[in-house]
Amino acid sequence: MENQTSILNLTEEEFVHPGNRACSGCGLSIVYRTGLKALGKNTILVVPPSCLTVLQGLYPVASTKLPCVNVTFASTGAAATGVRAAMRALKKADVNVVAWAGDGGTGDIGIQALSGACERGEDIIYICYDNEAYMNTGVQRSGTTPQGVLTTTTPIKGKLQEKKDVPAIIAAHGIGYVATASAAYPLDFYDKVKKATTLSGPRYIHVHTPCPPGWSFDTRYTIKVGKLAVQSGLFDLYEIENGEFRLTGASKNLVGKARIPVTEYFQTQGRFKSLDQEIIQKVQEQVDAKWARY
Amino acid sequence: MHIIESGNVAAATGVKLSRAQVIAAYPITPQTPLTEKLSEFVESGELAAEYIPVESEHSAMAVCIAASTAGARAFTATSANGLLYMSEQLHWAVGARLPIVMCVANRGIGAPWTVWNDQQDTISQRDVGWIQIYANDHQQIIDAVIKAFRLAQTVSIPVMVCYDGYLLSHTYMPFEEPAQSSVDSFLPTFAPTHFLDPENPGNFNTVTLPDVRPDVEGVIAPGYIEIRHTLHQDLRAALDTFVEIDREFKKEFGRGGNPLIEEYRCEDADFVAVCIGSLSYQLRDVVDGMRENDVKIGVMGVQMYRPFPDEAIVRALAGKKGVIVFEKALSYGNQGALYADIKSALYKSAERPFIHNYILGLGGREIKTQHLLDALTASCTSPDTFEDAPRWIGLKL
Incomplete structure (x- = not known):
């Protein structure tokens, strides 16, 4: 996919009110604002408990100018199914039904409902923002926390297990569109969401969202940290369209070029400070082996 | 048809x-x-x-x-x-x-x-x-x-x-x-006043604070406890609403008339057997048999259990000699839930009947008519031997 949108032609229409309850430097708030621009007005959102619930504000004030139903943690994929079923039953075809959930809400507690929706071929867009831990409850490990990361439930040794590859699991359902993106490249994310709105069936976008308090870095470095994750080859931007994999954007530009060592990415964040040399070496080898296949 | x-x-x-x-x-x-x-x-x-x-x-x-x-x-x-x-x-x-x-x-x-x-x-x-x-x-x-x-x-x-x-x-x-x-x-078409609508966006089931809170125009919106209080009040009011709906149903279809409780031979009864579900029809056979032996007994099936039709139940049971509650469920560690609810409802009535509790049929254990007859006979003839605790029917210990 070639990027089509630039900051010059990005729509000025906003669907997120300023002054919402996100932390400063929040990667989610970047992609939420950008993603809703891509989705446009004719959209219904489905949101489980997550940082987004907080970002959206406390009753009776809401920060989102789109209809949104808050649902239980494990039910997002099924709830989006229900909205779409109602749209069909009520003959309201031309609506984007969009689930927007965190990594724990997607890859851990929500994976059953999401898997069911993918298997049934539900006509929904599912956006997972991946800040790599349970941030809303105060930085506990999730299945998508990388190995070695310090969280409040892996407080001394860091997480022992590797990160669960959720987009690969979703892609294994054989759905038509799976993409990854990063808050550090919001226009690439915009274009992927926009593209998803032109397709039908289950569409899944997994977006990496750096989290200053959870990852322990200064709020001004959100974009820098996000870019390092991509440029070190750890988090790759790609699309899998009808089974065909291709790197996109900044990741595509890395092919055949020297990548930044992963340790430079690790050094930007306090959450990696207990990483030993052995794990750093292993991760670098894994990244090198992955890129050798690209 | x-x-x-x-x-x-x-x-x-x-x-x-x-x-x-x-x-x-x-x-x-x-x-x-x-x-x-x-x-x-x-x-x-x-x-x-x-x-x-x-x-x-x-x-x-x-x-x-x-x-x-x-x-x-x-x-x-x-x-x-x-x-x-x-x-x-x-x-x-x-x-x-x-x-x-x-x-x-x-x-x-x-x-x-x-x-x-x-x-x-x-x-x-x-x-x-x-x-x-x-x-x-x-x-x-x-x-x-x-x-x-x-x-x-x-x-x-x-x-x-x-x-x-x-x-x-x-x-x-x-x-x-x-x-x-x-x-x-x-049954009219479902036409809600609030629904997910891009033309009139709303955020449903948002995080709600313990206290009331003004919206952007300064209008005070309820807190969690007010919202839950409204639910409870509306549930209580649903008792009357259901009676009204049942009345209209009867007008249209000719059936109904017992939306909250269904009484059988209760009018002149001294004793009333109470339960939920199909067991109440099995109990009718037992009651018919006991009536032949001059025991004045009836059956009451509880049709609507929540909201609890306490007033209808008190009207039906106050002044009776005894109430015998059969339950295929239990609030473990206490008593049958229906038994406790009925006792609670009768507390305020001047003439309280004795009230007994039987647990039976759990996990599909067959409920024999003879067991029901034995239980009702024991309750009606020697009510003073009962404790405020459920007796279990048909146990093979």
């Missing part, structure tokens, strides 16, 4: 006549034939609805919650562990004030596994805020489903229509299938 069919098919037919628009279900014994029938209705085109074969009961209720929030008439059905798996969603559906209707074919709860009938599943969910209606035969099942959709959307509270697994779900009985045109005039 009279047909002979199973209780599950009676329920499915009621759902079809009520023109449910979104149906989501996951199979569990003994509810399964109901959802099979509904999927057949949808696939054959007899019912213009979306049928979503979800991957769990939790998701079944998620689909119903979301579809109902979007403005569609939603239905699901389950039993036993399936009901408990969606328990979080039951709370969510009622907190969101969604007029979902669900059938529950009552079944015992594991562990150990049992697929047979008792009522522990729905009785354990009595405090979630759903309206619970219990049917005693197939006619009551189909009628209750139609009334439930009307009640749910009138009071914006979801309704469970419960019936005994196997005893009703899988047995065949004749019942009258109402005409579609009559159901259409009785």
Whole structure:
């Protein structure tokens, strides 16, 4: 996919009110604002408990100018199914039904409902923002926390297990569109969401969202940290369209070029400070082996 | 039109006549034939609805919650562990004030596994805020489903229509299938004032603070406790609403008249046997026999268990000599839930009858008429020997 949108032609229409309850430097708030621009007005959102619930504000004030139903943690994929079923039953075809959930809400507690929706071929867009831990409850490990990361439930040794590859699991359902993106490249994310709105069936976008308090870095470095994750080859931007994999954007530009060592990415964040040399070496080898296949 | 069919098919037919628009279900014994029938209705085109074969009961209720929030008439059905798996969603559906209707074919709860009938599943969910209606035969099942959709959307509270697994779900009985045109005039289209609408966006089920809070225009919005208080008040008011809806149903279809409790030979009775569900019809045989031996006894079936029809129950039982409550469920570590509720309701009446509690039929243990006769005879002839604790019927210890 070639990027089509630039900051010059990005729509000025906003669907997120300023002054919402996100932390400063929040990667989610970047992609939420950008993603809703891509989705446009004719959209219904489905949101489980997550940082987004907080970002959206406390009753009776809401920060989102789109209809949104808050649902239980494990039910997002099924709830989006229900909205779409109602749209069909009520003959309201031309609506984007969009689930927007965190990594724990997607890859851990929500994976059953999401898997069911993918298997049934539900006509929904599912956006997972991946800040790599349970941030809303105060930085506990999730299945998508990388190995070695310090969280409040892996407080001394860091997480022992590797990160669960959720987009690969979703892609294994054989759905038509799976993409990854990063808050550090919001226009690439915009274009992927926009593209998803032109397709039908289950569409899944997994977006990496750096989290200053959870990852322990200064709020001004959100974009820098996000870019390092991509440029070190750890988090790759790609699309899998009808089974065909291709790197996109900044990741595509890395092919055949020297990548930044992963340790430079690790050094930007306090959450990696207990990483030993052995794990750093292993991760670098894994990244090198992955890129050798690209 | 009279047909002979199973209780599950009676329920499915009621759902079809009520023109449910979104149906989501996951199979569990003994509810399964109901959802099979509904999927057949949808696939054959007899019912213009979306049928979503979800991957769990939790998701079944998620689909119903979301579809109902979007403005569609939603239905699901389950039993036993399936009901408990969606328990979080039951709370969510009622907190969101969604007029979902669900059938529950009552079944015992594991562990150990049992697929047979008792009522522990729905009785354990009595405090979630759903309206619970219990049917005693197939006619009551189909009628209750139609009334439930009307009640749910009138009071914006979801309704469970419960019936005994196997005893009703899988047995065949004749019942009258109402005409579609009559159901259409009785049950108006679901037209909510608030729904998911891009033209008028709203954020549903937002985080709500302990205290009240002004909106952007300074209008004070309720806090969590006010919202829950309103739910409780509306649930209490639903008792009268259901009586009114039942009256209109009787006008249209000629059936009904006992929406909250169903009394049999109670008028001149000294003693009243009380229970929930099909057991009340079995008890009628016992009562008829005892009447032949000059024991003045009747039966009361509790048709609506939540909201609890305490006033109707007190009217029916105050002044009697004795009340004997039979239950296929238990508030473990205490007493039968219905027994405790009835005792509580009678506390304020001047003439309190003695009240006994029997637990029976758990996990499908056969309820023998002789057992019921023995229990009622013991209660009526030597009431003073009873403690304020349940006696168990048919135990083989």
